[in-house]
Amino acid sequence: MSETALNEAGPQVLEADGIRIEFGGRQVLSSVYLRVQTGQIVGLLGRNGSGKSVLLQTIFGARAVADASVRVNGRRVVPAFRERGLLNYLPQEPLLPPSLTLARAARLLGVDLENATARFPELRPQFDKRIGELSVGSARLVQALLLLHADTAFSLFDEPFSGVMPVHVETLAEEMQHLKQRKGLLITDHRYAEVLPLCDVVYLLHQGRLLRLDGDVREQLRDYGYLAG
């Protein structure tokens, strides 16, 4: 297994293409090309069942797809999760084993928990609690923070704001803005009002195709039926 050194010379570029997925004869993804670079937050929007999670899992390498190509700076990395320091992934479902304490989970992920939760003082008394003892919202927030602060070039987040209370959503969004200086983030979340202002680039998954939206993003989201007219 090779190690992905952080490229001091310039941004790292994560690209995915050739991803075609069918479920029960229905083409979920076709002709997908997606690009994220360090220093960017990229938003991935789409209706329920449009294949957003499948796409993230395929890029992460957890889902084997024939002909899928995932590259970093032009070098093929499949499955990408095996490449140390390259990327991490927050799934929609709980990430951490419920029996693990927060402190131990952070140690395993190589994250400084004090630093990661510096803007969330209410999490401090919970460091020695098991993940299964945290509230759903706190567990979600902690998982997002741990992956955000982990030393990877990219983070793929599937609904990171789900279940997190509004005041924490704002601070988490600020953390993302701050940390994008050293990593690239690919985020999918239905809370578009929070996601859109964060994004440097927005993609929409629509009828199996991935469309890059430029210009008036909200207007286009309405045109494609993602937002109500």
Place this chain on the structure above:
Amino acid sequence: MLTRWRAGLLFYRSAAPFMLGISGLILGAVLLPSIYEGRSRGILPALLLAKLATAPVVWLLSERLRPGQYWFYFNLNISRRQLWRGAVALDGLLFLGSAWLMRAALS
């Protein structure tokens, strides 16, 4: 490397209830009677094979009951195959150790 070992142990702990249960069943229902009946010589390789043959069942149960259990380990750069290889090796060693101890104590 230490992180991988710790993660491997954590994963084994989650699969241990199935694996140790099967070990207990084989040791209690097969090895113990054969020790008392004085025919336990040379039985360990066959028991180990029987034990290893149950690994796919444990894997299937684990996949069905905890489909999302791998995400954390993937984030530690560890694949499914590596997790199960480690768990089966550790479980096999524990099984052999327990069988050997039982025979040494009861024969």
